Structure formats: C-alpha cells, structure tokens
Amino acid sequence: MELKKRYLKPDAVPSIFDNAPAYLSSPATTPRSSASVATASGLRQQEASRLRTQHDAFTADDAITSLTLQQLKDRLATETTVPGGYHVALVEEVLVIYRLCVIDAVPRLQGSLTISETLDVSVHADGRHIQSAEYRDIVPGSLETMSQLLNLLARVIVQWQDP
Numbered sequence: 333m334e335l336k337k338r339y340l341k342p343d344a345v346p347s348i349f350d351n352a353p354a355y356l357s358s359p360a361t362t363p364r365s366s367a368s369v370a371t372a373s374g375l376r377q378q379e380a381s382r383l384r385t386q387h388d389a390f391t392a393d394d395a396i397t398s399l400t401l402q403q404l405k406d407r408l409a410t411e412t413t414v415p416g417g418y419h420v421a422l423v424e425e426v427l428v429i430y431r432l433c434v435i436d437a438v439p440r441l442q443g444s445l446t447i448s449e450t451l452d453v454s455v456h457a458d459g460r461h462i463q464s465a466e467y468r469d470i471v472p473g474s475l476e477t478m479s480q481l482l483n484l485l486a487r488v489i490v491q492w493q494d495p
Contacts, residue, residue: 394477401427401449407478415485425449429485443488451475457488 430444
C-alpha cells in the first residue's frame with residue numbers, strides 16, 4: 333500500500349492540530365452510510381414499515397374471532413363507539429344485542445342481533461328476520477372484527493328503525 337501525500341487546497345484554512353485543545357477543533361463527523369434512510373426510497377420504505385406496524389396493531393385489536401361470547405359482551409360494555417340504546421345479554425350460549433322502545437308505556441323490541449358461539453349473526457327488526465343478503469356488505473360470513481359488529485349495529489338503527 334502506497335502512502336499518499338495530502339495537500340491543502342490553496343484557499344483552505346487548517347483546523348485540525350494534534351496538540352491543540354479540544355475546544356479549538358470541531359468534532360469529527362461520521363460519514364453517512366450508503367444505506368441511509370435519508371433517500372426518497374429509504375423514507376418511503378420507513379413510512380411503509382410504520383404504516384404496516386400501525387395496521388397490524390389495529391387489526392389485532394379489532395379481531396374478535398378468538399373471543400368467547402362472555403369476552404365479547406365485556407368488550408362491548410367498554411367499547412365507546414357502540415351506538416346508543418342497545419342492551420347486551422348472554423342467554424343460553426347466545427349473545428343477544430337488542431334495542432327496546434317504549435310506546436304508551438308498552439316496551440317493544442325494535443331490533444336485535446343474536447350472535448352464536450361460532451360468531452354467526454342473525455338480525456331481526458320490527459319483528460321480522462332480516463336476510464343476511466341485506467347486510468352481507470358488512471358481514472360477508474361470520475363476524476371477524478369488532479368493526480363489523482359496530483357497523484351492523486349502526487345499520488340496524490339507521491335502516492330499520494321506525495321513521
């Protein structure tokens with residue numbers, strides 16, 4: 333290996349002295365690596381990774397497939413986005429979510445959802461069974477997420493309540 337002799341540029345001012353006090357020299361900086369995230373593609377990858385992490389955290393919190401009906405009932409009790417007016421009961425291994433209205437001091441079942449242990453849903457409104465085709469856009473099969481359940485509860489209020 334051959335040593336190279338280094339020369340200062342004509343307009344350069346020397347600033348590194350071996351025996352000078354530290355306050356007279358600026359600290360050495362480390363050069364950027366070639367794998368820096370400061371590039372546009374590096375920043376995009378970092379942002380995509382951050383969004384993936386947030387999405388995974390949200391979907392993990394939203395999933396209800398591993399919950400028992402009792403755990404689902406407890407979760408509904410603490411959920412802040414449940415549409416108002418619903419009551420929840422666990423009856424004979426079925427979770428019942430229902431809305432009552434009182435007309436002339438007589439309670440009437442306005443709408444209900446029953447959820448089985450396999451998370452199959454049955455919807456009733458004003459005394460009639462609602463076919464699953466009417467809410468398949470929200471719940472295509474069995475319930476999988478809390479979001480599906482909350483959206484279905486909102487749908488029952490909006491579409492099938494008395495005018």
